Amino acid sequence: MADRQPIALVVDDEPDICNLISMTLQRMDVRADIAMSVAEARRRLAEKHYDFCLTDMRLPDGDGLQVVEAIQELPADRALPVAVITAHGNMDTAIAALKLGAFDFVSKPVNLERLRNLVQLALRLNEGRFLARQEFPALFQGQSDAIQALRVQIEKIARSDAPVHITGEAGSGKELAARCIHDQGPRCNRAFVPVHCATIPAEQLEPLLFGGPIQSERASGLLQTANGGTLYFDDVTELPQDIQVKLLRAIQEKGFRSAATGENIKLDIRILTGSRKPLTDEVRAGRFRSDLYYLINVIELAIPPLRERREDIPLLTRNVLRRISSESRGAAAKASQDAVLALQTYSFPGNLRELENILERAVTLGESSTLYARDLVIPAASPIPCNTGTRQNDLSPLIPPSVSTGTLLAAYPGQFSSSDFETLDDFLQSIEREAIESALGETGGNKTAAAEKLGISFRSLRYRLKKLNMEE
Template sequence: MPDRQPIALVVDDEPDICNLISMTLQRMNVRADIAMSVAEARRRLAEKQYHFCLTDMRLPDGDGLQIVETIQDLPADRALPVAVITAHGNMDSAITALKLGAFDFVSKPVNLERLRSLVQLALRLTEGRFLESQEFPALFQGQSEAIQTLRAQIEKIARSDAPVHITGEPGSGKELAARCIHEQGPRSNRAFITLHCESIAAEQLERHLFGDEYDRGQLHAANGGTLYLDEVNALPQELQTKLLNTLQEESFSNSATGEKIKLDIRIITGSRKRLADEARRGAFRSDLYYRLNVIELAIPPLRQRQEDIPLLTRNLLRRISAESRGATPKASQDAIQALQAYPFPGNLRELENILERAVTLGESSTLYASDLIIPAASPIPGDQIGDSVLPGNAKPISDVVLQLPAYGHQTGYPGQFATSEFETLDDFLQSIEREAIESALNETGWNRTAAAEKLGISFRSLRYRLKKLGLESE
């Protein structure tokens, strides 16, 4: 039995526009019902279930924003995507519509290629799997109010194609949230590409983003899918300008041939710094900020999810031990209590790091509080210190001294965490671990068995650490 023909509601009072859209939809095997006013559109929406709606902004008895709001108020089982038609260059109304819940927009004069792309996205959004609750990754599981709110926001955002800016502390899961939005949205069968702007030298960023004669670049690789720009505030000013022009023109040049390529992409950005503050002080272009920050999503820090730590710990221990043949380690009650008492300035990444170390060093299938290497103090990430209350006996992050256990017969590697030298606590701890292992290997002439014995760990643990630190082939 053939599938039912999709039906679209087209709301516009210009007969020429209605005919153009109707003919385009007909060629895509989509039937169009026409409404020429807000009142008529509301009546049709009450009478019939549509697959999607396309509405003009200017109508005789109101505007398209009223249609967007009406559709957002429909019950969940009658939800449908809505896109708006805006006057050429009128980005303010388009952004307002996106913030209200429209999934996309098209400008007049209507570009047919752009219209067809929009319709394809709308039809995929109406597929059942995009309107039902999605399965979230293990790190976003839990019953805390903070994570339940985040999941609900991601589900709603995924049904849109609007640009999203994700804020959050280091290690809180910004990239994971971006991937969730992509995988639950209509572009899930296309590429998800990440560009870590802060980890690439400024002079190399343009080549990575736009490509050159040898490499097509991440913008090209993500076309049709989603591009996630992590720490987007690290983009140099001239590259911010080039990105803004590309988004405005909805096209970019082939790096090898110079040919213009139509841009069909969802942009998601992330930063731990407040992008609004960066724009206010002139470090980030305000016009690009408004273009990227259509929807803002804040990722809660792990210290706001303390009741989720037992579940997160179980899931992480299962993942960490997946490649080993033994049973999955378990965390004792005192280990869970120790983890819940710590505010995790490094968030999810730091929790995973602490558990990895405990599993690697531990000889028992149960982890106790004494097996966990947890910093004695409780710093909040540097960017938040100025306007946050430090919990308990916490000190400013530059004053934190980590007390680490001895390795074998050595005296250990206590040291000073300095934000000028290390971006995160993970980086600091890994530098200590790397130094200890390299020292033991050098002293034993890179005899791994002897080095493992000197460090007081198993040969298997040493191999795991070498692989993790990138020392295996050295």
Template structure:
């Protein structure tokens, strides 16, 4: 069994003793130092799996130690001990590369959680440089995507809040998942929430939970997003859409690491890694007064920029083939491949919608092409979207169109699906459930029919 070693650096004997006793009881060997000079000497002789350092030391500060270890012992996570409530110091240490921080007076339960998380990073292979360029979920061979993979790998070793910036559809949630999966919280929940999709009157309940009977409709207790992510990672997408009143409550929950469910009198502790993202310019929103500066400062400890697809066009062919394989598996069809002219056409496109737009283009092309090859013409990128059936000059179609429009309020998507379902059922019945003949009767490819049957749950 491997015995871990921790370096404790603090000029207060009582604190050193407390930390040493706690870690020894956890089965961890300890080395102790009362100042930076002693710490550096020990680090020249030993390679500990964890370092705990006070911020204020007789001959310097903990930031200097964090920076030295980052440069000379990058595999050793460092946690900084800060004065109670001194968030500025904590954020400074995280930016310097500290794994995490703990405030005085040191809570032993919090200390044990921190130590256990840090030691997960010390496992063999946890930071193997040979895997730095493995694609994982972030596919691509461009310099930009390799840099992004390397950054996510490094940030996964920290507990610092990360703000992920990038255009819509560029893959910000995917980056957040990679940070979670490569970090010490990977065996705990990853909870993603789109802040713009939650009605403002339900936000507090969604984030912090509620007690049964606390308001009309609260028929049972609810944990809320923070408690659902306890021990893991909470990803706040489109964080710029939070109303100001909720920003205040969110800031307190992040700083104090506690939440109070609606209708409850008690505060409950939570332990989460916070990641956030938006396609908007948060700094500009702070200047405008629509986003709190203190919250921006708290969530933007480290910023990670996700490049748009147009800046890494060499990755398009690899991404496209991966997407087509996924679509084929999902709809149980043979995989289609792109012709060279299709790949060239995709590389010419600017992709304002980024990877999400690429997925939509390929899904449409996959269902509409007749052969196993998707050509440039199948992409319909020349003059915009394909002509809609309703724009046909066919008199019969035009005269029939008004009859399809219902009166009053409707669920348009459901209504269109019901029409599509009826047309497919009629074609299948007319051809005695011969799918090839039914597809021909409907004027679509066999693959398109398979896709629609799967999508509509008609298999």
């Protein structure tokens, strides 16, 4: 913050509320100007540069939404955070304000601790370092229209504290986007806690989130761990109905009763969610509560699939190979022109995660620091240009010579099916597993001979055995 004393604009026509808020702000070394109508608020906003605004919803000549709209129309150099005061339990009004651009809300009767937290967050939101352009992670680098638009959206969303629902295909970077929103916002110095709803057994979700016994231990719960920071629910559509109810209540009341300690925990937290399935379809089917849907889907952010940003693939490939090389402390790997072209021709149903998987596999199994198209294990459903030295869908490094092409095509038609495999990684690993088992069977378990049959080094075979849990 600047050295000058922060100034807040408080818009409310109730003198008692104005006095309460002014006294609270004064104790926080924040000066308050009072406006008792929409018209007076507009006049004050035109005359003075405020650090944030707090407005009641019911005003003599209009409502707080008009004040929020007026603030959104200010020039960028005069932008300021705005929060609203709503009637107790009136979530529809609060959500409408968040959608218009308010960063948060507080309910009547005003809880002073909640008000202080809101003011501190508003002041941090207005600090210049959160408005400055931030560096994005390597997987969100690129010059495609799709990724540039995404970065602009993330920068804007990070300045708010409203709930965000992130949509996108598997592996497209939903959690990465959530981390960017957290890292570029005022909660960046507090915890970012991801919850992978699809992988946690239903009976463990409640104690994991709200506290209680987990595997013979008592835990405080992830809601409490993330307090002050950000909680991200990945695959939020997988939340059981009873947990949806408890989460809805905790978000609405900004608190919950801890099962671990029995104390009432006040929540100051930003909720981000992500899903592959359309949330509206889950609501229509009755599997997701509509009231929770409206609460978490205030802002929606769509992550583009990798096939919509093919021009970014050369840069992404360099960045991923640089990371892999630094982690393995080996020679810096690079991709040849035909390898990059093969990647750009592929449709990437597994998106960024699949790109990383293909490159890591190629670096691990390759004998050279330069990757060619023949080194890439790419499903046959995607055409690969047959350049010099390139073999279509080269799976040969892990296919024993004894396995005929006809047998291979019958077993692996080159089509990933979600009914047979949960993820693309599972599909590709099943191919490797069967090829390795076949080679080991033919060599009587002799790993050196099996590696020769597979056309890979003994070290590469040991790596695959460990990764596939086949060491025994």
